Amino acid sequence: MKIFVDGAVGTTGLEIGERLTGRAEIELLTLPEExxxxxxxxxxxxxAADIVILCLPDDAAREAVALLExxxxxxxxxSTAHRIAPGWAYGFPELEAGTRQEIxxxxxxxxxxxxxxxxxxxxxxxxxxxxxxxxxxxxxNATSGYSGGGKSMISAFEDPNDPGATDxxxxxxxxxxxxxxxxxxxxxxxxKHPPIFLPAxxxxxxxxxxxxxxxLHALPGTPRLGDxxxxxxxxxAGSALVRVIxxxxxxxxxxxxxxxxxxxxxVYGDEKTGQARLVAALDNLGKGAAGAAVxxxxxxxxxxxxxxxxx
Numbered sequence: 001m002k003i004f005v006d007g008a009v010g011t012t013g014l015e016i017g018e019r020l021t022g023r024a025e026i027e028l029l030t031l032p033e034e035x036x037x038x039x040x041x042x043x044x045x046x047x048a049a050d051i052v053i054l055c056l057p058d059d060a061a062r063e064a065v066a067l068l069e070x071x072x073x074x075x076x077x078x079s080t081a082h083r084i085a086p087g088w089a090y091g092f093p094e095l096e097a098g099t100r101q102e103i104x105x106x107x108x109x110x111x112x113x114x115x116x117x118x119x120x121x122x123x124x125x126x127x128x129x130x131x132x133x134x135x136x137x138x139x140x141n142a143t144s145g146y147s148g149g150g151k152s153m154i155s156a157f158e159d160p161n162d163p164g165a166t167d168x169x170x171x172x173x174x175x176x177x178x179x180x181x182x183x184x185x186x187x188x189x190x191x192k193h194p195p196i197f198l199p200a201x202x203x204x205x206x207x208x209x210x211x212x213x214x215x216l217h218a219l220p221g222t223p224r225l226g227d228x229x230x231x232x233x234x235x236x237a238g239s240a241l242v243r244v245i246x247x248x249x250x251x252x253x254x255x256x257x258x259x260x261x262x263x264x265x266x267v268y269g270d271e272k273t274g275q276a277r278l279v280a281a282l283d284n285l286g287k288g289a290a291g292a293a294v295x296x297x298x299x300x301x302x303x304x305x306x307x308x309x310x311x
Contacts, residue, residue, distance in 0.1 A: 001301045004029040004045045006064055007055030009036070011147055011154070012078055015290030016053055019308040025301075049073055051300055053293050065108075076296050078111040078289060083184045085110065090188055091296040092117065093305070094235075094242050095124055104299045111296060114288025115142050115199060116184045118210025118280035121242060121263055123189045125235035131223050138212055139196040140185070143170075143254060145206040148284040157203060169203035207254040208288060210280040217274040225276055229267040236265070240306050241287060241295070248279075256281040261291025261309040286310060 003026055007013045020028050029049055035041040046052055046068055054061045054077045061079035068075060082088045089106035093099050103109055112120070119140050126132035146157045156162050179197050186194045195212075216222055233244040241262050248266040257264060260283055269276035282288050291309055298305050 001025060001303075002027045002029055002048060002050045003053065003297065004049035004051075005053045005055060006042065006046065007060075010055050011150055012285065012289045012293070013053075013055035015285050016055065016293055019290060019294045019310075023308055025303060025307075043067055047071055047073060051076065051297055053297065054078060055293075072107075074107045074109075074300055076109045076111055076293050076300070078293055080113065080180050080184070082108065082110040083112065083116075084187045091292060092120060092188070093295060093299060094239055095120060095188065100299055100305070103296055104302070106300065109296050109300065111289070111293050112188075113181045113184055114144060114148055114208060114282070114284040115140075115181050115197070115210060116188065117263065117288050117292065118142060118208060118282055119185050119195070119212065120188050121265060121280050122210070122212050122232070122278040123185075123191075125232055126228060127190045129231040129235075131219060131228060131231055132214070133220065134190055134192050136191065136219075137193055138191070138214075139198065140210060140212050141198045141200075142208065142210040143200040143202050144208045144284045144288075145204045145254060145258070146201050147206050148208070148288070149201060153201065154205075170200060171202075172198065172200040174199045202254055204254050204258075206283050206285050207256065207258040208280075208282050208284040209252060209254050209256075210282075212278040214269075214276040214278060215274060216269070216276055222274065225267050225269045225271060228276060228278070232265055232267070240311065241291075241309070252279060252281055254281075257283050257286065259283060259286070259310060261286040261295070261306075262311065263287045 005013050020026050029045050051074045058079045058081040061077050061081045088108045088110045089102045091109045091111045146153050182194045236242040244265045263282040266279040
């Protein structure tokens with residue numbers, strides 16, 4: 001199976017390469033440094049591959065897809081460009097009962113965003129189970145490691161000469177409430193109203209915590225914490241990558257699953273007040289990016305789903 005990672009020198013591309021290197025069933029197509037930006041060489045690699053993984057900015061990803069129009073090459077796009085686009089399978093295999101089969105048969109697969117992965121893992125099963133109405137007004141608080149911002153943010157935290165290198169360890173952003181991940185969250189959760197999204201970045205290279213607070217008294221039938229946990233556990237039963245933790249720890253760290261391709265889900269709360277905190281922990285570069293892309297590639301190639309992943 002010939003695989004070409006377009007954008008292989010970026011943060012996600014490098015992580016994907018690490019997961020593919022040395023796999024006997026994979027031939028990883030690469031371009032020498034001097035030809036990496038050569039349109040002809042890049043076009044040849046795109047068309048020679050069985051599957052292309054795009055690790056590019058949105059506009060460049062659209063251009064690459066256009067270059068492959070009419071080709072038999074299959075595409076996994078890790079950008080935001082096609083996550084709610086018609087004709088694209090959404091690459092979150094665990095999200096719906098038939099999604100694995102859909103990804104396996106698809107030519108075009110959109111890799112989920114890191115923040116939406118945590119949000120959707122928590123919310124979509126509860127909406128489907130009828131515990132969380134589609135009309136719910138939700139907020140999502142999320143903090144990522146700074147690698148999620150790419151080379152510019154990595155420099156802002158690590159380069160001592162960067163003006164932002166000595167800034168505070170916690171930075172909140174997306175203050176205009178128009179973050180590009182919100183449509184993806186809304187559509188794939190099956191919600192009628194976009195959630196209020198409160199993203200932040202912390203001085204940790206990788207890792208992520210995503211939290212959705214819930215008022216149980218505002219839900220039909222006032223479900224208990226155990227009902228929410230049982231619905232999540234039932235949905236992800238047998239999953240190799242998604243775990244629902246029965247006894248959540250008193251404290252979570254952003255690095256809990258750093259370096260892995262898994263995601264852990266937790267239900268915290270207080271029955272007396274009717275308040276709940278739904279929390280997902282994952283690696284923004286793992287299940288939130290590179291691990292998800294390799295998982296989707298495995299499904300498309302008919303290979304074991306977790307091959308090459310960090311369990």
